Amino acid sequence: MFSFYNYVLCCLFMLFFSSSLYISMYCFLPDFKLSNAYNINLTCTKAASIISSRSMDFPSTQFVPSRTMGTYEPIHQIGMWGENFKSIDSPNISPSMIVDVANKLENESETTSHELLAPSGKYDQDASKPLDKIQRRLAQNREAARKSRLRKKTYVQQLENSRLKLIQLEQELERARQQGLYAGGALEVGHLGISGAVNTGIAAFEMGYERWMEEQNKLICELRSALNAQTSDIELRILVESGMSHYLELFRMKSGVAKADVFYVMSGTWKTSAERFFSWIGGFRPSELLKVLVPQIDPLTDHQILEVCNLKQSCQQAEDALSQGMEKLQETVSATLASGQMGQGTYLPQVAIAMEKLEALVNFVNQADHLRKETLQQMSYILTTRQAARGLLALGEYIQRLQALSTVWANRPREPA
Amino acid sequence: MDKVMRLASERGVVLFSKSSCCLCYAVKILFQELGVTPTIHEIDQDPEGREMERALMRLGCNTPVPAVFIEGKLVGSTNEVMSLHLGGGLIPLVKPYQTLC
Numbered sequence: 407m408f409s410f411y412n413y414v415l416c417c418l419f420m421l422f423f424s425s426s427l428y429i430s431m432y433c434f435l436p437d438f439k440l441s442n443a444y445n446i447n448l449t450c451t452k453a454a455s456i457i458s459s460r461s462m463d464f465p466s467t468q469f470v471p472s473r474t475m476g477t478y479e480p481i482h483q484i485g486m487w488g489e490n491f492k493s494i495d496s497p498n499i500s501p502s503m504i505v506d507v508a509n510k511l512e513n514e515s516e517t518t519s520h521e522l523l524a525p526s527g528k529y530d531q532d533a534s535k536p537l538d539k540i541q542r543r544l545a546q547n548r549e550a551a552r553k554s555r556l557r558k559k560t561y562v563q564q565l566e567n568s569r570l571k572l573i574q575l576e577q578e579l580e581r582a583r584q585q586g587l588y589a590g591g592a593l594e595v596g597h598l599g600i601s602g603a604v605n606t607g608i609a610a611f612e613m614g615y616e617r618w619m620e621e622q623n624k625l626i627c628e629l630r631s632a633l634n635a636q637t638s639d640i641e642l643r644i645l646v647e648s649g650m651s652h653y654l655e656l657f658r659m660k661s662g663v664a665k666a667d668v669f670y671v672m673s674g675t676w677k678t679s680a681e682r683f684f685s686w687i688g689g690f691r692p693s694e695l696l697k698v699l700v701p702q703i704d705p706l707t708d709h710q711i712l713e714v715c716n717l718k719q720s721c722q723q724a725e726d727a728l729s730q731g732m733e734k735l736q737e738t739v740s741a742t743l744a745s746g747q748m749g750q751g752t753y754l755p756q757v758a759i760a761m762e763k764l765e766a767l768v769n770f771v772n773q774a775d776h777l778r779k780e781t782l783q784q785m786s787y788i789l790t791t792r793q794a795a796r797g798l799l800a801l802g803e804y805i806q807r808l809q810a811l812s813t814v815w816a817n818r819p820r821e822p823a
Numbered sequence: 824m825d826k827v828m829r830l831a832s833e834r835g836v837v838l839f840s841k842s843s844c845c846l847c848y849a850v851k852i853l854f855q856e857l858g859v860t861p862t863i864h865e866i867d868q869d870p871e872g873r874e875m876e877r878a879l880m881r882l883g884c885n886t887p888v889p890a891v892f893i894e895g896k897l898v899g900s901t902n903e904v905m906s907l908h909l910g911g912g913l914i915p916l917v918k919p920y921q922t923l924c
Contacts, residue, residue: 713911716911717909717911720908720909720911720913720914721909723853723856723857723908724853724905724908724909726852726853726856727849727850727852727853727856728849730848730849730852731845731846731848731849731852732845732849734845734848734849735845738843738845763843763845766844766845766846769846769886769901770845770846773846773849773901773902773905776902776905776906777905777909780905780906780909780910781909784909784910
């Protein structure tokens with residue numbers, strides 16, 4: 407629906423738009439040529455057409471800008487523009503003012519083109535009076551535009567900072583949730599304070615693990631092709647050594663991040679979901695490893711069978727001992743936290759004592775990794791090179807199958823809710 | 824130091840432990856599974872506990888507890904005991920002291 411105020415606003419907008427556009431061109435392009443005035447006027451008329459076609463009852467065909475406009479046409483266009491305004495009740499807007507602006511600016515530009523000015527001669531009579539007003543308004547517009555730009559810049563910077571802070575907070579919150587340390591109140595500050603270093607350790611580990619996994623898959627491929635190709639024992643030995651030291655590398659990385667955040671290692675976040683399902687104190691069960699390996703490395707000599715049997719038994723015993731130790735640790739921490747009267751909302755002493763006890767968790771994780779390492783190494787002593795290669799390949803492929811299971815499970819079709 | 828040396832050179836399997844230490848508890852469980860009953864000294868319940876702790880550290884243990892001695896010889900802490908066991912070397916050492924029911 408058309409209204410008088412709508413017209414006024416639109417005209418002011420166009421005036422401002424065209425002048426500021428012209429001014430910015432003038433300010434930022436010292437060798438601004440008059441020929442550009444054509445473009446600006448083109449833009450003005452384009453703007454006019456957009457606005458007019460949306461809010462006014464004019465047929466838009468009159469305002470279609472033409473690419474083949476000559477230097478004289480812009481003025482005519484403006485004239486047309488102005489005339490159409492004239493036909494509606496808008497006494498405040500004088501088409502001559504619009505053209506005067508163009509004239510004034512053109513006068514100020516470094517290169518003047520008399521051809522452009524000539525046809526505008528008939529408008530000069532109105533040029534002098536509103537000229538000061540226009541100049542002032544232009545200056546004000548410039549100032550307003552600059553301030554607006556500065557405000558926008560500051561605002562955008564603040565938004566960016568807030569966004570980064572939000573991402574950081576979300577990450578910390580996620581870590582806190584996983585660690586279960588989110589206790590509300592007095593403990594939050596302390597936790598968030600140290601999380602910087604922890605996050606760095608975890609981030610470094612995750613990056614390292616990604617690289618480790620890529621290297622691991624490469625090693626698996628090499629083992630596979632080497633075994634299929636009947637390579638010599640010497641070459642196989644090299645591959646086996648690489649495979650073994652690769653696992654040792656992983657244990658070293660885990661030891662590092664366990665010092666930073668033992669709960670992270672316990673949760674096994676860096677692994678796929680199916681791998682986590684089988685997790686035991688931050689990694690695979692040594693007895694599970696043997697169960698997977700042994701059937702793949704047949705045939706074994708009698709002596710080997712005996713040794714593998716002994717290894718299985720001692721491995722299981724060590725595993726049981728550590729598991730029971732872990733249970734004891736849980737009981738201890740739980741008893742500590744539950745001690746004293748509950749209901750008063752004060753619990754920092756209990757938490758402090760529990761913290762001391764919890765430090766033993768790092769030792770348990772290290773012991774579990776040590777057990778995994780020892781199991782692998784003992785197997786490598788018992789087996790021949792070829793058997794060890796088959797064993798490493800089987801282990802690697804087993805983990806790949808677990809990872810595939812995780813992916814397929816995540817993508818399985820679900821029943822609609 | 825003397826006390827530790829005296830206790831350590833006792834016959835059989837000697838374990839220095841702390842009642843609050845869960846890793847020590849794990850070692851105790853392991854010996855239990857092997858049918859061995861070690862002589863356990865809880866140094867946190869001993870009046871000379873602090874000195875014993877220092878003495879154990881000086882003997883070469885990274886952590887004072889758990890510390891396992893067999894026939895007066897230091898086997899080590901959890902790491903060493905586990906490695907020895909997986910390597911098959913623990914059972915022969917404790918065989919004389921196994922009480923298998």
